[in-house]
């Protein structure tokens with residue numbers, strides 16, 4: 001819209017979130033893109049690729065966000081917005097040819113896992129789930145030995161995984177996948193393009209639940225895909241148009257408004273998460289902790305090599321206490337907070353806390369006493385005081 005690719009290439013990401021996706025600098029143009037509420041557009045004669053046509057094909061309110069996200073992920077092409085993160089997952093999975101093999105982390109986001117499992121159950125794809133941190137096992141699943149073994153058509157990556165915070169070696173795995181002819185999709189929801197750039201690490205497609213950090217205010221549900229491959233993009237665009245999982249223009253407008261503060265929000269919440277993780281790690285109510293920013297975390301070195309920062313999601317397992325098992329103790333902590341919000345989702349300005357196994361769809365391999373913390377932008381001492389008093393209700 002306003003920034004040429006050349007201009008964009010020279011600007012830092014924290015500038016881009018503010019500067020990208022603006023209307024042209026012409027006298028009396030608004031500085032913010034307008035919200036366009038129209039299901040159709042004037043036109044006669046044959047529809048060409050440049051035509052807007054109909055509200056399911058395109059909407060001017062999608063463009064600035066899609067353009068900004070494409071530039072932030074370092075893509076050559078505009079991104080694609082969807083009605084939700086899972087709508088984007090559905091579109092990405094449609095790239096697998098009939099009966100093709102999908103290799104996916106066994107601790108991907110639960111909705112993604114359910115969708116893949118249902119496709120496999122119907123015989124549309126073959127699903128191989130793997131521990132994504134185990135590079136050898138993932139490579140073996142992508143290209144198993146033996147004459148009858150079929151190589152993967154798609155490698156799905158999520159790193160860090162939700163909620164187990166497993167870290168994939170993205171460059172090594174994308175290289176192995178490409179060597180076998182598989183395309184690689186990376187769910188970058190936890191990291192945002194400011195923290196991790198999967199296209200630069202070798203992925204073909206990047207996925208976001210825009211609902212989370214990108215929009216950042218827990219007031220919209222949206223998803224997005226980004227790629228630099230024109231054939232992949234046109235297949236995805238066709239899928240979005242025909243399957244109809246399009247973004248509402250008001251949500252798209254809110255997402256761009258949220259994106260403007262992404263750099264500030266990510267910086268603040270990452271800093272606070274590091275402080276909180278260090279303190280949580282020594283609290284007697286915490287049995288174990290996963291946060292890639294801790295030196296002791298099994299994913300620390302890998303995360304340090306491919307991320308700028310470590311995100312702001314922390315997972316703890318709550319220790320059994322006072323006759324309560326771990327799950328009951330975890331519930332007690334979540335019920336005892338006053339500032340943290342006991343609610344699902346993540347990536348908003350407000351800090352959220354949840355025992356994940358309250359969802360029946362969460363894999364049984366996620367421990368019952370696991371509590372996921374999404375660190376927001378509140379004062380870190382206020383956040384700590386609230387967590388500490390909640391953990392202290394277990395009676396050290």
Ligand SMILES: *Cc1c(COP(=O)(O)O)cnc(C)c1O
Pocket residue numbers: 084085086087109111112158162187189190208209210211212221222223
């Ligand atoms: C929330 C989430 C999704 C699904 O996105 P929705 O916007 O809820 O449909 C996908 N992947 C990850 C990592 C998520 O956290």
